[in-house]
Each structure stands twice: as C-alpha cells, then as structure tokens.
Amino acid sequence: MEQLTDLKAILHSKRANIYYLEKCRIMQKDGRVLYLTEDKDEQLYWNIPIANTTVVLLGTGTSITQAAVRMLASAGVLIGFSGGGGTPLLMGTEIEWLTPQSEYRPTEYVQGWLAFWFNETQRLKVAKHFQLLRIEYLQKVWAKDKDLKNEGFFIDDLDIQQAFSGYSSKVEQAGNVTELLLIEAQLTKNLYKSAVSRTQHKDFARNYDGADSANAFLNHGNYLAYGLAASTLWVLGIPHGFAVMHGKTRRGALVFDVADLIKDAIVLPWAFVCAKEKMSEQEFRQQILQKFTEHKAMDFMFEQVKQQALREPRP
Known part of the structure; x- marks a missing residue:
C-alpha cells in the first residue's frame, strides 16, 4: 500500500507529462513502466515517469502488457487508444479511455x-x-x-x-x-x-x-x-x-x-x-x-x- 500511495503523491493538476507512443511495446520491468523500440539491430528501453504523468495515448503499432497496465492504474494514469499522431482511428470522433479503477476517490x-x-x-x-x-x-x-x-x-x-x-x-x-x-x-x-x-x-x-x-x-x-x-x-x-x-x-x-x-x-x-x-x-x-x-x-x-x-x- 505504501508504494501505491507514493505513486499518487503528485496531484494530477500538477503533473507535467502526457505521452503519445507509437510503434513500440509498453511493459513493466523492475518496478518501472518502460516502452521498447527497435532501432536496426538493437532494442532500446525508455522509462515513463508514471507518478508525474496524467495520460498515455497509444497510437498505431503499440502493445501493452497486463503488468504495465496494473502499474499505470496504481499511479492513476489514464490510458487512451488512438490512431496515428494522437488522433482517433475511426471518424476522428472518439477515444476509448481506460480509467484506473479505485473505490477510494472522493464522493x-x-x-x-x-x-x-x-x-x-x-x-x-x-x-x-x-x-x-x-x-x-x-x-x-x-x-x-x-x-x-x-x-x-x-x-x-x-x-x-x-x-x-x-x-x-x-x-x-x-x-x-x-x-x-x-x-x-x-x-x-x-x-x-x-x-x-x-x-x-x-x-x-x-x-x-x-x-x-x-x-x-x-x-x-x-x-x-x-x-x-x-x-x-x-x-x-x-x-x-x-x-x-x-x-x-x-x-x-x-x-x-x-x-x-x-x-x-x-x-x-x-x-x-x-x-x-x-x-x-x-x-x-x-x-x-x-x-x-x-x-x-x-x-x-x-x-x-x-x-x-x-x-x-x-x-
């Protein structure tokens, strides 16, 4: 429980990051959320500072693991699926938001x-x-x-x-x-x-x-x-x-x-x-x-x- 509390230490209104990712794989590794890209013959890992992030938009060519979703949810990060460039894939009118599930939000x-x-x-x-x-x-x-x-x-x-x-x-x-x-x-x-x-x-x-x-x-x-x-x-x-x-x-x-x-x-x-x-x-x-x-x-x-x-x- 202490780890989950720490991940939400930064108020959402004060968080600095929105991520748009494409052509990569998002995963959890060693207690962090990373995204993996392929560059010619090597694979590159990049860290996502989830405690300081409000939204992650997943564009074309992305996949995400269940463990990564669990960590993003624990940090209160919203996940959205979109088309290329951050805009919707169909008709330009809708993104399906995946909201973290928590029963401890204010009433x-x-x-x-x-x-x-x-x-x-x-x-x-x-x-x-x-x-x-x-x-x-x-x-x-x-x-x-x-x-x-x-x-x-x-x-x-x-x-x-x-x-x-x-x-x-x-x-x-x-x-x-x-x-x-x-x-x-x-x-x-x-x-x-x-x-x-x-x-x-x-x-x-x-x-x-x-x-x-x-x-x-x-x-x-x-x-x-x-x-x-x-x-x-x-x-x-x-x-x-x-x-x-x-x-x-x-x-x-x-x-x-x-x-x-x-x-x-x-x-x-x-x-x-x-x-x-x-x-x-x-x-x-x-x-x-x-x-x-x-x-x-x-x-x-x-x-x-x-x-x-x-x-x-x-x-």
Missing part, C-alpha cells in the same frame, strides 16, 4: 454534481456558466500570452472583439442546450476566421478527416485536451455520462464539456500557427503541452468542475 463531487444534474433547468445553468468561463479563460490567455501576440493574436483586435460581441447575452438567453450548441459553434467558426486571417491558411474548412496540417493539429490538440478533462473527471470521481451539453450526441460527453473550457484558448490558435510554421506532430504536441502548463489549463479544469459540483442548487 462529495459526484454527489454534488448529481444533486443538480437531474434538474434540466439547473443543468442548463451550468452549461451556460461553462460557456462564459470558456470566454473568460480565452480572453485571459490571449491577453497575456506574448508568443500569441507575436503571431498577431491581440484580444482587442476588431475582428476578435466582434467574435465575442453579444456572446454573453446570447448564452444567457438560450432556452435549451440545442440553442447553446449553435451559439458555441458560431463563435468557434468566427475564431477560425480570425486565426486563418493571421496565419494566411488559405481555403480552410474544418474537417475531422482533413489531410492538411491545421485540421490534423486541431484533432491532435483537442485529444490532448480530452485527456486532461478525462483525468480531471476521474480524479474527482464524476462519470463521463453526466454531461451538461454534449450528452445527447456523444459518448463520454462530459469529457467534451470540460475540454471545451480550454480548447479555443490554446489549441485553436496554435494549431494554425504551428501549421504555418510547418512543424512536425511532435513539435506541435510539445508546444501545446507547454502552453497547457504555462496557462495552468488542468488547474482551471479542476477548479471549475469542483466549484460547479459543490454549488448550491438554486430554486
């Missing part, structure tokens, strides 16, 4: 979440609150990120201000989740236009199966955000099915709700910037993970989900 958050979840009006209020938080976070990130400013992303530019114009009032006036989803989609579409104009990415159209770099990076970055969201919900003990927005259309829906808090702020602009710079998948991934850490994306997810779980339902 107050799931109980607080369910206290309002069965009331449709309360559920809609939380969905609206998440949308407003999403904009607040984006404005905060874009206002202080010097690297984004160097790329021409200024929060007070006219087109960006117009994208936000009236958004809060539209969200407040939405009568149901369907209306809210349409308002959200229009905002994201306007932000795409702003990013395209700054990076000169011609003829862009959002396509999950698109072969261009911007679409591939958007997919990749979004799934890194989904990994953070899935980790947040697992640690807090809230099942993915209790969504406030995406529940009627997608499995694992609450993961998408929580990931939306930070996707537009970080993944969206950097997908276009990195595509303009002709970065590799690995370089893009490093850039996104650096920005997640710099802007404390996971801390923000934890804070907001906890606040909503412990809020007093209003009559």
